[in-house]
Amino acid sequence: MGVNRIIDGNGTTSGRKGAAGRAVMFQGTGSNVGKSLLTAGIARALTRRGLTVRPFKPQNMSNNAMVTADGGEIGRAQALQARACGVPPTVDMNPVLLKPQSEVGAQIVVQGKVTGSAKAREFQEIKRGLMPAVLESFERLKAAADIVVVEGAGSAAETNLRANDIANMGFARAADVPVVLVGDIDRGGVIASLVGTKTVLERQDVAMIEGFIVNKMRGDPSLFADGMTTIAEKTSWAAIGLLPYFDAARLLPAEDAFELAERTPVRKDGAKLKIAVPLLPRIANFDDFDPLAAEPDVDLVFVAPGEPLPAPLDLVILPGSKATIADLADFRANGWDIDLAGHHRRGGRVLGVCGGYQMLGKTISDPDGIEGPPASVPGLGLLDIETVLTGDKRLTETSGTSAANGAPFAGYEMHIGETVGPDTERPVLTFADGRQDGATADDGLVSGTYLHGLFGHDAQRAAFIETLGGKPSGRNHDAAIEATLDALADHIEAHLDLEKILKIAR
Incomplete structure (x- = not known):
């Protein structure tokens, strides 16, 4: 022992x-x-x-x-x-x-x-x-x-x-x-x-x-x-x-969407890039976007149900979802499909992450009822892909380089589903093991990936912001999280009786 x-x-x-x-x-x-x-x-x-x-x-x-x-x-x-x-x-x-x-x-x-x-x-x-x-x-x-x-x-x-x-x-x-x-x-x-x-x-x-x-x-x-x-x-x-x-605390990942909805948005009137993320009812892994939101040149807003996607925008991100077909129905019920189509017609960019990636395709099928009642529904049609929710859930950490800018990334996969179609011939990412991920439309404006955590990698985030025409800050995301945890510990040391907590512990 x-x-x-x-x-x-x-x-x-x-x-x-x-x-x-x-x-x-x-x-x-x-x-x-x-x-x-x-x-x-x-x-x-x-x-x-x-x-x-x-x-x-x-x-x-x-x-x-x-x-x-x-x-x-x-x-x-x-x-x-x-x-x-x-x-x-x-x-x-x-x-x-x-x-x-x-x-x-x-x-x-x-x-x-x-x-x-x-x-x-x-x-x-x-x-x-x-x-x-x-x-x-x-x-x-x-x-x-x-x-x-x-x-x-x-x-x-x-x-x-x-x-x-x-x-x-x-x-x-x-x-x-x-x-x-x-x-x-x-x-x-x-x-x-x-x-x-x-x-x-x-x-x-x-x-x-x-x-x-x-x-x-x-x-x-x-x-x-x-x-x-x-x-x-x-x-x-x-x-x-x-x-x-x-x-x-707003600089640290929130536990669930209830906390996210309560956070007061920090609007940046001087920021060059405007990004919107629709707040889906079953949104998943929304901390993917924390590193982007922390960039001084990025004004990122979560759009609440009932509110239109603002315009003009440089980018709309469709986030992950725990129930993709159900959230797609809510997306349409909010009129966001109409807003998104208008954004795309004006030359705006669109990125889908995991469930959001699946929504951008032609169809989503859930024959076994994995995420809800068995169903097959039309997607938003901005990517020439089709998704079937089947197979084992993929849970793995991974790394590699992006196709658009060659910048390195690290992140993780957490999804069920197989996505195929012509647009996958223009992948978004190449993993270190040689696998490719994601799809890009032939106009280059719409893309999607299964990878979570993409923007947590400083080099990848900087290259992505530059691609959109913004100026990256050079901010070290991991160092910022560590500094905030230390500041939280200092805050607790100053105001709570830790010795009493240690005496209570048994």
């Missing part, structure tokens, strides 16, 4: 052969209270202290996913948390991932692999059988770490979903992991939400909670000093801290 370090009360470490790591879980009073970024920041802060830290989320629901080094997929937030710990993401960090395909149903991914789909009510019965896989993954992480920082899902107070729960208190009790409850003061009612959570939980669940954090404070923190005291008095939980709003 190796030597694992044990955390003492002062946050330092000491060697003890064969010891398993500690763990602490951060649950929320609701969705989007900031658990994901909080967990990432705490993971980075503890890692900088010399501890071996691993992130863990028993169950996640998100279409923003990342390919792992061990050939599976996990939620994007856990990939960011792994980065905060300085380690590659693995499937054990998010053993159950739900990828919504409709308002009431989702694809189920267990330890990185798709196992099927289920409607919400059906999943309530299925999830009781998933706890062994959840605990297995958790124990593997814990055995290799000084401390595991665990993130809950949604609200700890969803008592209607408590039976068979694997995401919050069900996991905490099964794994004997103490809980810190997180409330969001920015949305209001944080005293009631924290105190009320204690009121509605079972006594045994309440016993798992040992501290609380109030997140996203704007303005003078002293104005909420009495509020912190009130919560502590009414709950008997330790006050871990009042965390001011961290504005730089």
Whole structure:
């Protein structure tokens, strides 16, 4: 056996052969209270202290996913948390991932692999059988770490979903992991939400909670000093801290489209390039476009349903989708197909990524009902290709060069489907293994690719911007993410009692 370090009360470490790591879980009073970024920041802060830290989320629901080094997929937030710990993401960090395909149903991914789909009510019965896989993954992480920082899902107070729960208190009790409850003061009612959570939980669940954090404070923190005291008095939980709003969070990948819709767009009136991305209902892997949005010469806007695609534009990007045929129907219902056709007639460029690539073709067929009811529908017809959703899901990291500019790239494939047609004879990318990917229309204005993460490569992004007529900044995207994670860790060190968190962990 190796030597694992044990955390003492002062946050330092000491060697003890064969010891398993500690763990602490951060649950929320609701969705989007900031658990994901909080967990990432705490993971980075503890890692900088010399501890071996691993992130863990028993169950996640998100279409923003990342390919792992061990050939599976996990939620994007856990990939960011792994980065905060300085380690590659693995499937054990998010053993159950739900990828919504409709308002009431989702694809189920267990330890990185798709196992099927289920409607919400059906999943309530299925999830009781998933706890062994959840605990297995958790124990593997814990055995290799000084401390595991665990993130809950949604609200700890969803008592209607408590039976068979694997995401919050069900996991905490099964794994004997103490809980810190997180409330969001920015949305209001944080005293009631924290105190009320204690009121509605079972006594045994309440016993798992040992501290609380109030997140996203704007303005003078002293104005909420009495509020912190009130919560502590009414709950008997330790006050871990009042965390001011961290504005730089917008520079880090969002976990799901709910967060994306809430972000205030940063408009750049002086930017030369105007790019629009329609916000599809089941949009997937939209962090593909974060590196572009961060460029000073690029004004990138996500267009909400009901809003027209703005004009004039240099580029329209059709993003990935978890349910391509259903999202194509919504695309047409919003009138975006008419806007896109007009944009193309005016000489505007169009790029499709993964599901968006499939939408640009002549037809999309799903004969086996992989993403919804079996169907075959006409595409937007801007590329001479046809797609059949069939075969195994391709999950792999890859690299190579682009055909248009010869610039290098690195990214990942995460898709089901085979795409063929004359326009594939003008590929977009050549992979290092010799495979080619994507298609380009004969007018050169429309193209598509299955690759995610294309713009995260600095050289590729610079060449792409130059092709559009813009000026690349020379920005190092990876360095910017690392700097933001360090700034988040500094922010947490300044406002939260990490020593108290380490004492709570067991």
